[in-house]
């Protein structure tokens with residue numbers, strides 16, 4: 238693991254801070270080495286599949302430009318930030334930044350946004366709905382963070398939801414390797430002092446509406462909930478305009494029974510939680526490898542990678558990858574766990590697992606889909 | 618009430634047949650008088666807002682044509698049926714056919730489909746998912762109905778889902794005033810012997826998927842379910858790829874809590890159950906009437922109608938009309954019940970209710986929206 242905490246205890250953090258209050262961990266990473274530099278980041282912001290924004294502050298006016306960008310020559314020496322989403326999807330090095338944070342369950346981890354700010358650059362004071370770790374890379378940035386408090390919204394530009402000001406409990410200049418944790422609902426703002434890179438390791442926390450809509454979409458797609466209202470015991474009533482309490486309860490029960498169906502609920506949940514929010518940089522293999530090809534490659538290389546941003550989760554004993562259920566037999570369980578729990582794989586380990594032909598087939602399929610790849614494709 | 622049962626006991630019917638088995642009630646209506654004739658029906662099938670089909674059988678081939686129609690001159694003297702949906706929405710006389718069936722709660726009643734068949738005409742043997750009463754008007758039609766049984770599907774035309782054959786427990790020639798009741802899942806087929814009108818009084822019975830999707834749509838629209846997953850008590854775990862049982866339960870609970878919210882559930886249900894499936898023939902009043910106008914009209918006419926197909930229901934003490942909640946104060950309850958329970962209103966009764974100014978305002982609004990109108994608009 239390239240990145241390792243030097244001055245940070247996950248167990249203590251969970252107990253005292255996670256989802257409770259913001260905290261600054263000075264020197265969380267010793268002699269921090271940026272996984273990406275400003276030029277590479279700017280390069281990514283020029284690619285069509287990558288979501289990026291530049292936020293510029295001019296006096297009291299805010300401007301927002303959306304990528305892909307063709308040039309950055311219009312930008313001055315100060316007061317702007319370039320933000321690039323889901324950089325872990327396209328930069329193996331940036332993806333490695335997530336590793337130390339996997340003491341939090343994988344399903345909660347979202348992706349890594351990277352910002353490059355010139356002095357004075359920032360997105361303005363705002364509140365997010367999700368937890369975030371903001372890691373300081375090169376340069377220095379002044380951050381303030383407050384506890385949840387009464388706030389006044391301000392929309393200085395249609396794409397920017399800010400707050401007018403807040404009482405801070407953290408007010409500090411971050412240096413390389415410093416780590417800020419901000420729970421949902423805590424106002425925060427950061428302005429660069431020197432040209433600065435910041436890495437935001439973001440989390441997911443679905444709300445009721447997200448969950449309900451996605452579950453309903455799944456039901457429509459799978460056509461699995463066909464039970465119809467029935468009332469064979471209907472009797473005469475005085476008031477034909479009233480939907481009776483018993484009828485309301487029965488209609489409600491018809492919905493509740495869909496959510497209570499374990500098989501469908503778990504299957505939906507696995508698909509839902511493993512869906513990528515930002516497009517994955519998937520590059521399928523054509524023509525597809527045969528089993529023999531994979532066995533040969535296993536002899537030639539030592540390291541394999543899971544595609545950046547690829548989500549692999551277990552719900553009970555069922556594996557889900559990238560929004561789909563993967564059918565497994567019992568003998569494949571430890572291989573599947575190995576795939577799901579790790580982001581990198583060794584040929585040595587894989588060689589043992591592929592003694593089982595179902596495992597070999599699964600590996601071949603994942604490699605061909607572009608979800609697992611070797612360190613350096615150019616070797617082949 | 619123009620149409621009244623002569624040979625039919627609703628209480629006994631509910632106990633023995635409703636949602637249990639098909640039954641033929643000979644002479645359910647004495648000397649039955651058709652509310653519409655074949656020419657009028659053909660006229661409706663020429664209107665753009667009205668859904669209609671012609672089904673033609675030629676030897677063993679089936680053809681389906683969709684309205685609106687411009688001419689019927691291509692049709693022969695036999696083997697075809699014209700079906701027109703929701704005729705009660707546009708024909709006050711046809712809407713009256715529903716009245717005797719209001720011993721079944723209003724929310725269950727859907728609409729009246731009318732078919733005109735030339736000798737040999739029919740839609741073929743098929744199964745429906747909803748209860749239906751098929752009332753024989755002019756002419757004679759030979760109907761067969763079976764109990765639910767193993768059936769083989771047959772799709773002789775992309776728009777026709779038929780079954781290959783079935784064992785019938787009813788096999789009879791229907792004459793004017795005869796009534797057939799068919800529960801969901803019972804195969805049936807009817808062929809005209811003489812040019813025949815049939816009236817299908819259909820029912821609604823939502824299935825799980827309908828309910829779930831509509832509830833989820835409501836949640837999206839109202840933005841009322843914003844509670845987000847939270848895990849302030851998170852602790853370290855061995856396997857970061859596993860979504861734990863407790864986490865699954867909490868995610869499920871987030872969905873269940875939306876369905877368990879009485880206020881939102883009831884409000885959604887009222888909107889859902891009062892939505893029209895086929896467009897209503899709404900004709901709003903322009904320029905809108907003032908209260909004085911309505912009070913004057915109340916002196917001039919004796920009868921008022923509820924728009925055909927308009928759905929008005931009570932969920933607990935809340936009134937819903939045409940997919941929307943109607944806010945009422947306590948003093949309006951009996952007026953609201955009067956509106957919901959009846960399809961026609963007398964000026965005498967309305968005059969008493971509109972002593973209350975809120976009631977007058979509600980009446981004015983409903984008349985202006987075109988949801989309640991006077992017998993003959995031309996008087997004004």
Ligand SMILES: O=C(O)CCC(=O)C(=O)O
Nearest residue numbers: 352359360365369435437
């Ligand atoms: O890096 C930035 O300027 C924005 C970071 C931030 O506000 C966040 O990740 O929540």
Ligand SMILES: O=C(O)CCC(=O)C(=O)O
Nearest residue numbers: 732739740745749815817
């Ligand atoms: O009138 C017809 O031909 C079709 C009637 C029918 O099958 C129904 O209403 O379910």
Ligand SMILES: [Co+2]
Nearest residue numbers: 363364365425
């Ligand atoms: Co933020």
Ligand SMILES: [Co+2]
Nearest residue numbers: 743744745805
């Ligand atoms: Co039918």
